[in-house]
Amino acid sequence: MERTTTIAGVRVRVAEARSAGARIGLVPTMGALHAGHLSLVERCRDLADLVVVSIFVNPTQFGPGEDLDAYPRDLEGDEAALRALGPAAPDVVFAPAVDEVYPRDPVTTVSVRGLDQVLCGVSRPTHFDGVTTVVTKLLNIVQPDVAVFGRKDFQQLTILRRMVADLDVPVELVGGPIVREPDGVAMSSRNRYLEGVDRTAARALSRALRAAVAAARAARAAGEVPSSGVLRDAATVRLRAEPGARIDYVEVLDPDTLAPPPDGADRWLVAVAAFVGPARLIDNVVVGERADEDALLAATDDR
Numbered sequence: 001m002e003r004t005t006t007i008a009g010v011r012v013r014v015a016e017a018r019s020a021g022a023r024i025g026l027v028p029t030m031g032a033l034h035a036g037h038l039s040l041v042e043r044c045r046d047l048a049d050l051v052v053v054s055i056f057v058n059p060t061q062f063g064p065g066e067d068l069d070a071y072p073r074d075l076e077g078d079e080a081a082l083r084a085l086g087p088a089a090p091d092v093v094f095a096p097a098v099d100e101v102y103p104r105d106p107v108t109t110v111s112v113r114g115l116d117q118v119l120c121g122v123s124r125p126t127h128f129d130g131v132t133t134v135v136t137k138l139l140n141i142v143q144p145d146v147a148v149f150g151r152k153d154f155q156q157l158t159i160l161r162r163m164v165a166d167l168d169v170p171v172e173l174v175g176g177p178i179v180r181e182p183d184g185v186a187m188s189s190r191n192r193y194l195e196g197v198d199r200t201a202a203r204a205l206s207r208a209l210r211a212a213v214a215a216a217r218a219a220r221a222a223g224e225v226p227s228s229g230v231l232r233d234a235a236t237v238r239l240r241a242e243p244g245a246r247i248d249y250v251e252v253l254d255p256d257t258l259a260p261p262p263d264g265a266d267r268w269l270v271a272v273a274a275f276v277g278p279a280r281l282i283d284n285v286v287v288g289e290r291a292d293e294d295a296l297l298a299a300t301d302d303r
């Protein structure tokens with residue numbers, strides 16, 4: 001595993017591998033790596049011959065007053081965690097400085113209209129333009145055949161899928177499943193902000209999703225089709241029961257379009273966001289995708 005901090009450096013390495021016939025994979029990250037990120041790297045290793053992990057805390061996706069300065073940065077620790085993957089470790093860590101990625105004030109941005117106006121886009125109105133712009137840059141720099149993103153940021157993945165489709169970017173995007181702590185909390189770099197009662201309160205998000213899955217299963221068992229309202233209410237009641245969590249949103253949407261689910265829907269994205277102590281946390285499940293429901297139920301309890 002080698003580190004490069006320059007665009008020229010990563011391009012040379014990728015060009016060498018491509019000329020030898022290698023399939024190139026990219027896992028974009030902002031570092032502070034946890035088991036969720038590492039599972040994405042392992043997935044990418046299965047899909048590509050040369051795996052690049054980018055580690056870059058992208059300033060343009062943080063709004064005023066957000067946690068850009070506090071965001072955990074630990075390049076040595078991240079590289080140690082990647083190296084510990086052994087045969088699944090990436091070949092290249094691309095860890096550029098801010099000036100390398102943004103040598104001048106960018107006046108060009110990539111915007112995916114509409115999809116960025118719901119869920120996290122409501123309270124973070126500039127966030128997704130920052131994400132789509134930096135991911136476009138990373139895709140242009142590395143030119144991977146495949147790029148792997150976590151499904152915890154479900155809206156991000158949906159927006160990026162639309163972006164590569166609209167802009168004919170020749171890359172396959174793959175979503176990796178959410179990885180959870182033993183108590184069901186979705187792994188997130190921002191969990192590092194949580195201690196004591198806040199860490200306990202964080203469980204309410206996955207438990208709210210579990211309540212939505214239970215409501216869907218109860219409806220199906222009664223021979224009914226689960227409705228968005230039933231799913232939303234079940235999750236909201238459970239999340240509201242946790243005084244340490246302040247709800248940002250509980251939404252039930254079509255997982256492909258992020259629009260209200262159409263009549264006759266058989267898949268529903270249940271997405272939650274809440275402020276817990278100093279952190280804003282998100283989590284989701286796709287009800288109607290059996291594997292996603294089962295993974296959530298296996299990783300959580302409803303105490």
Ligand code: PAF
Nearest residue numbers: 028029030058131134153
């Ligand atoms: O999901 C993240 O960590 C970031 O949004 C990403 C995709 C690396 C872009 O900075």
